[in-house]
Structures are given as C-alpha cells and as structure tokens.
Amino acid sequence: CTEVSESRARRIPFSVEMFPPKGQLTLDAARKVVEGLRAASPDFISVTCSAGGSGNGHGGQTVAIAELIQNEAATPAVAHFTCVSATASLVATEVEALRAAGVETVLALRGDLAPGQEPADFRYAYELIPRLKAAGLCVGAAAYPEGHIDCLDPRENIRHLRAKQDAGADFFITQLFFNNDDFYRFREAAESAGVAAPISCGIMPFLGKSQIQRMVFLCGSSLPAPIIKLLAKYEDDPVALRQAGIEYACNQLVDLGRHGVNGLHVYAMNQPDIACAAAEAVAAAGLR
Numbered sequence: 001c002t003e004v005s006e007s008r009a010r011r012i013p014f015s016v017e018m019f020p021p022k023g024q025l026t027l028d029a030a031r032k033v034v035e036g037l038r039a040a041s042p043d044f045i046s047v048t049c050s051a052g053g054s055g056n057g058h059g060g061q062t063v064a065i066a067e068l069i070q071n072e073a074a075t076p077a078v079a080h081f082t083c084v085s086a087t088a089s090l091v092a093t094e095v096e097a098l099r100a101a102g103v104e105t106v107l108a109l110r111g112d113l114a115p116g117q118e119p120a121d122f123r124y125a126y127e128l129i130p131r132l133k134a135a136g137l138c139v140g141a142a143a144y145p146e147g148h149i150d151c152l153d154p155r156e157n158i159r160h161l162r163a164k165q166d167a168g169a170d171f172f173i174t175q176l177f178f179n180n181d182d183f184y185r186f187r188e189a190a191e192s193a194g195v196a197a198p199i200s201c202g203i204m205p206f207l208g209k210s211q212i213q214r215m216v217f218l219c220g221s222s223l224p225a226p227i228i229k230l231l232a233k234y235e236d237d238p239v240a241l242r243q244a245g246i247e248y249a250c251n252q253l254v255d256l257g258r259h260g261v262n263g264l265h266v267y268a269m270n271q272p273d274i275a276c277a278a279a280e281a282v283a284a285a286g287l288r
C-alpha cells in the first residue's frame with residue numbers, strides 16, 4: 001500500500017485501468033498497451049480479471065499482465081481478483097504467483113456470476129478481503145457512488161462499503177460516474193458512516209453512443225443532461241464525439257482534484273491517448 005498511498009500528501013495519485021486484450025498473443029498485445037499507458041506516468045496500473053469465459057479470469061492473463069506491468073514496465077501493478085470460481089486453494093495459488101511476481105496490491109471484487117453459476121468459496125467481496133489481507137497483500141475494493149445495480153438503497157450501499165473496510169480494505173476505487181456531485185454526496189455519506197479508507201474516483205470518458213449505452217446499462221450509472229446533449233450534437237461525427245468525451249472526462253478529473261479527492265483512476269480502455277490526455281489535464285491544473 002505504500003505506493004498507492006504515500007504520495008497522497010504531495011499530490012493526487014493518478015492511476016489507470018487496463019484489461020487483458022482479447023485474442024491470441026495476448027501478452028504481446030498487453031505489452032504494447034502497458035508501454036502506451038506508461039507514457040502517462042501513472043502511480044499504478046490496475047488490470048482486470050474477467051469473470052466470463054474469456055480465459056482472462058483466474059488462471060488466465062491477469063497475473064501475467066500484472067507481472068509485466070510490475071517488472072518490465074517498472075510500474076506498480078494492482079491485480080483485480082474476483083470471487084467468481086475462486087476456491088480457497090485457487091486463492092492461495094494465485095496469491096503465491098502474484099507475490100512471486102512482486103505484485104503486492106490487489107482489488108478484491110465479487111465479480112458477476114453467469115446465469116445458473118453458483119458461487120465458489122466466497123460469495124461477496126467482504127468475504128474474500130480477509131483472505132487476501134492474511135496473505136500480506138494490500139487490498140482495495142469497489143465503491144459505488146450511485147449504488148450498485150443489485151442494491152439500490154443508498155444506506156445499504158454505504159453499509160456494504162463499510163463492511164469491506166471492516167474486513168480490511170485499505171482503499172477503494174469507484175465505479176464510473178459522470179456527475180461529480182453524486183460522488184461528493186457519496187463521499188460525505190461514507191465519511192459519516194466511518195469510512196476512512198481513501199476512495200479513488202474511477203472516471204471513464206464516453207467515446208460513442210453504443211459504448212456509453214452499454215456501460216450505463218451494465219453499471220447503472222446515470223447520464224447527466226450535458227452528456228445527452230453532446231451525444232445528440234455529435235451524433236454524426238464520431239471523431240468529434242470521442243474528443244468531446246475525453247474533454248468531459250478531463251474536466252471531471254480536474255474538478256474532482258480541486259475538491260480534494262484521494263485519487264483519480266482512469267478507465268482508459270486500453271487506449272493510451274486517453275490516459276495521456278487525462279494525465280496532462282490533471283498536471284496542467286497543478287494536481288500532479
């Protein structure tokens with residue numbers, strides 16, 4: 001956790017997320033993505049763990065990519081770790097592989113079961129966290145400023161956040177959101193409930209209409225009116241729409257930074273230009 005939290009007093013930690021590239025030669029493709037993201041000088045790069053049958057879940061590419069981030073790119077890696085199909089023995093094996101690779105931080109997640117799939121040994125993230133902590137890892141968890149899709153009661157959402165802290169979570173990264181006021185309200189509620197672990201804000205730019213519709217559907221995040229207007233304005237101009245999406249995300253990041261958030265995390269979607277634009281905007285505002 002040193003790398004994640006040490007720089008907090010001086011500047012706002014800035015990080016990016018990547019996912020294992022699809023298809024063959026994923027490690028070679030991942031290497032190119034990592035190289036590109038590194039140009040943004042992130043404090044860490046997190047790498048997702050797919051719960052689906054993509055071969056990128058447990059036993060897939062996540063650990064190998066975390067290793068190359070950590071060792072080849074000399075950037076701290078955060079490996080996502082889901083409960084889906086995670087038996088106690090698989091956790092032990094994978095933790096050993098992460099530690100051998102020098103990866104010391106994980107993001108503990110429930111993941112989403114496929115229809116008909118039963119949970120393995122851990123049903124919720126708060127059950128997995130102590131196991132990862134006991135292995136000596138620094139452990140983060142997910143936070144939902146607008147609530148999780150399975151939990152629409154805001155007070156319950158905060159109780160579940162607190163339960164993850166009580167289970168040992170050292171920090172949180174949020175689900176994407178487009179209205180910073182949602183985050184500020186959430187932060188206040190979390191603090192009132194005794195959540196003291198740093199919460200990093202996860203921001204994803206909208207790049208196109210179908211991408212944003214899919215994300216909103218999957219995450220339950222709401223689209224504020226200014227975005228709907230931009231989507232309408234640039235409906236026939238995908239290049240301008242993409243640019244507007246990146247600009248909107250940069251403005252969000254700068255506003256969050258000025259409101260003293262604990263961290264800025266960019267869902268860069270394996271596109272280094274997004275990470276670099278975000279890093280530049282944050283730096284230009286004197287926040288890193």
Ligand code: FAD
Binds near residue numbers: 052109150176
């Ligand atoms: P939990 O914290 O376990 O919560 C899941 C649901 O159960 C919530 O609705 C919660 O309110 C509720 N709940 C919690 N405790 C209880 C309880 N005791 N009783 C009843 N209900 C309870 N998914 C992936 O597959 N791979 C990834 O790499 C990945 N990375 C992510 C990174 C971030 C930053 C975020 C925000 C999400 C990520 N996800 C990923 C998605 C995540 O797996 C899903 O959102 C999942 O549905 C919930 O995961 P969680 O860890 O928040 O679950």
